[in-house]
Amino acid sequence: MLQQLEGSRAIAQGIALCKPEVVCAYPITPQTHIVEALAEMVRTGELANCEFINVESEFAALSVAIGASAAGARSYTATASQGLLYMCEAVYNAAGLGLPIVMTIGNRAIGAPINIWNDHSDSMAMRDAGWIQLYAETNQEALDLHIQAFKLAEALSCPVMVCVDGFILTHAYERIEIPDKRDVDAFLPPYDPVQVLDCNDPVSIGAMVGPEAFAEVKYLQHRKQLRALELIPEIASAFSARFKRDSGGLVKPYRLEDAETIVVALGSMNGTIKDVIDEMRNEGHAMGSLAIVSFRPFPLDEVRAALVDAKRIVILEKSLSVGLGGPLSDGVRKSLSGTGIKGHTVIAGLGGRAITRKSLMDLFVKAEKDELELLNFLDLDLDIVNGQLEREKETRRSGPVAENVLKSIGTVASRIA
């Protein structure tokens, strides 16, 4: 049924259709509305046969999910930002144990300085934890990816993160097709675990593995992700056949025909990028874009095939690998090894800074003129930066950076973006 819904509410409805048996929740902005909606659905009986557990931390949230999953229950939780980092140890553990937990990340920046707004620093920090990471462009896709995520996770016995841009998607109201219950039931069979804590067949799960086999166990984790490269498109096409719309897959090309400049990005900013590309195509620019849905596993071959005819690639990233550049660029550049195609990393949208059409248009025009560096920062205010560098030069005890910077720019209440 087509509805006008808040993203979080739509995701919660999608989760409920997947019939999770254990949902654990710890509040952190901006994912909170999702678990609030699930709590209500469990209380009213709309989501039956589900234990909703309010825990004392994100570390506990994922740990409860780990126990529940190992005992054979379909398990779900959601988090963001500091919460994801707080559960980091359990994030690696769930993947190492091969437990098919699905977790929503309401993508948000990581402090300090504390910041509640959107970027991808949180999920990027967990990119090597062994979870599959899928990034949603719209709330419709966010909902659809969760249904696909349970199927994928359980097929592989591997946990899946569905990354949804905090606020930009989680708090946005837009039209969303809520799938039919019978279709979801047919698409997603009940969870059939490959390992389970069972009194009739006792196993020990999670024992120590020494140098004699640790590498092999880790390699098998890698193999799961390689297998996911095949399964993700299969599941997306099965989804498309049943639900009559395209969602997910490994990558999503947009107007790549004869494109000389291709923009690569994750998540919701692909919408704005497409608008800008349409505008620029109308003016005769040979522009296209590639949205990466599956960041882990990283689809090297698909990315290479999509980009190989371009002259230059602009990689837009909402995450900064401090001291290097951007994590998405690492994968994209690897996929282009040996092609000689120029790649420009652009760090944008950190801590919720709006990525505007105007800024993107200026950026892409510069890219076409080959005026971009290897690493660029979109809309970086160098006056602010230089002011602080000056202060640091002048006095040893220059004080806390964030406070200095805010003092120097004055009140921000009057700004729209």
Added chain:
Amino acid sequence: MSLQPIKFYQTGTFTVGNRLLDESQRTVQANMRRTNSLNSGHRACQGCGEALGARYAIDAAMQAAGNRLIAANATGCLEVFSTPYPETSWQIPWMHSLFGNAASVATGIAAALKVKGRQDVRVIAQGGDGGTTDIGFACLSGMFERNDDVLYICYDNEAYMNTGVQRSSATPPAARTATTPAAGAHPGNIFGTGKNVPLIAMAHRIPYVATASVANLHDLEAKVKKAMAIHGARYIHIHVPCPLGWGSHPSDTLKVARFAVESGLFPLFEAEHGEITASQPLRKKAPVEAYLKLQKRFAHLFGEKPDRDTIAMIQAIADRNIEKFGLDSPP
């Protein structure tokens, strides 16, 4: 579970369960049909109190649960010595996730069983004092306050033994550990530090809290069985000597444990819904020296010039326990 003959090596102590008793009064450990949930062949040190405590407790719990039991285990000695893959000593479904999350993992297992209508299967979480009173404390407290249907058992050997004997919040005052060396003006662990997790557990008003000792098998098994008869969050804190960390002789494990109880340093009590309901009077009150002298971790208190002041401070702790928990034998 296969039936195996039990050899009564330890006749003469309390540990085997008194064979002179009527069969109905005998311990689970005395029973040839005990499950041996933590089976022989594991890698624990000689005289390991934790291995003993775990087998006592889990066998008793298995009997109470009709052999339908799942355990979540914190990282630590018990986890490491019991599961040198591909071997495992566990005869029950058992899971280790992390150091600090055993209580939460158990909550998850219990939730899964509930949603699947398997309330006949019971859930235990277990860990050492580090995994319980320190790094796992938040998860433990969360499990308590939600009153999740989990029995948490802490095997308290009073320091981080798996990493080489470092201080935990369960390390007693004056005890030498690798991070509270017997050096300086106040050697060993500092007085006035540490926490009493059984009392903190009681503050959550959970249905059942108990302390137990490997030196008192009947009492330990009775408490485990009582805990298993109750649903909701339950906590048993078992005192388990560590010959390696305490510097006691492996053959003295039960003797050391018994002196801890009989001196009043480790009081045995039970509490229900936050109120103490029973305590175990001292059978034969012992001075703290009898306990301390058996352990090299307290050796700096003795030697040529015994540190009478410090020993007196430890005796004062024991005396306070005896008064607070009513441990004096009834007249």
Added chain:
Amino acid sequence: MFQVRIHGRGGQGVVTGAEMLSVAAFLEGKHSQAFPSFGSERMGAPVVAFCRISDHEIRLREPVMEPDALIVQDPTLLHQVDLFSGLSKSGFILVNSGKSFAELGLESLLHTHPINRLATLPATEIALKHIGRPLPNAALLGGFSALSGEIGIDALLEAIGDKFRGKTGMDNKDAANAAFHLVQEKMRHAATA
């Protein structure tokens, strides 16, 4: 695409206003997108919410920088926040106030914007009368419907009824309706003046 920016303070239902507007557009078969300015949840802090309405899929995710309409829920913001930033010369302005633009110190707007695109509306008073609480968002949406014609009053009333059930829903709909007729009357008066 038609873009609306709503300014108010935390606790006044700014975000709910944008949500109801988007639902009303949806009910009229249009695409719409509503989202808040993503601040911390504090009462009284300046809050902005946005709503886009279009006949086509809305892919754009930037804040509304160049609104076609402004709704000002709290007139105390008028001289504190850069409310009019990016507003086109033909943009609509609806201010929650019983005073005129001149009385609010906004005479300059009367020279830069067509008169039939400007309105003030005592939405808080209307809310107090119909709902009993100073929640002006439904009334402002009713006024916005009359001022802009961008959204029909019927769809709006349905959206309000979806959001608020029972008596609260009825009261909010009454407030929206009253505001709709008041602004319609004002516009007719302005056109003939």
